[in-house]
Amino acid sequence: MIAREPIFPAKRQHLYQKFGYSAAIRSGDLLFVSGQVGSLEEGTPEPEFEAQVRLAFDNLKATLIAAGCTLDDLIDVTTFHTDPENQFPTIMAVKQEMFPQAPYPSWTAVGVNWLAGFDFEIKVIARIPEKAQ
Incomplete structure (x- = not known):
């Protein structure tokens, strides 16, 4: 069996417990x-x-920090958008701030019609630096 370690950002574990999932899972x-x-x-x-969108990135960064990672450790990014055509200019401006230079992570954007009251969601896979393992 592969070891899985749940990761939770500071001060938000109660939200994950309420809905029954982990903010992140460390595996290797x-x-x-x-x-x-x-x-x-x-x-x-x-x-x-x-x-x-900015708060979603802040929440992402808090989860990454809890695992010893940063945005520089991202390998794969998937974002979900409720109105991609109209939202993309805003998202791209924030994305440029978060990732100002190459190398960029791989990125897939998906249009959806429901995000439980939200309009943007970001899901990632990161490689944990050796110093944080």
């Missing part, structure tokens, strides 16, 4: 991060779209 030198949304501390959506 890989980190599989569950979809991160722009949720406020109590779990509700940030209402303003750009702020929601």
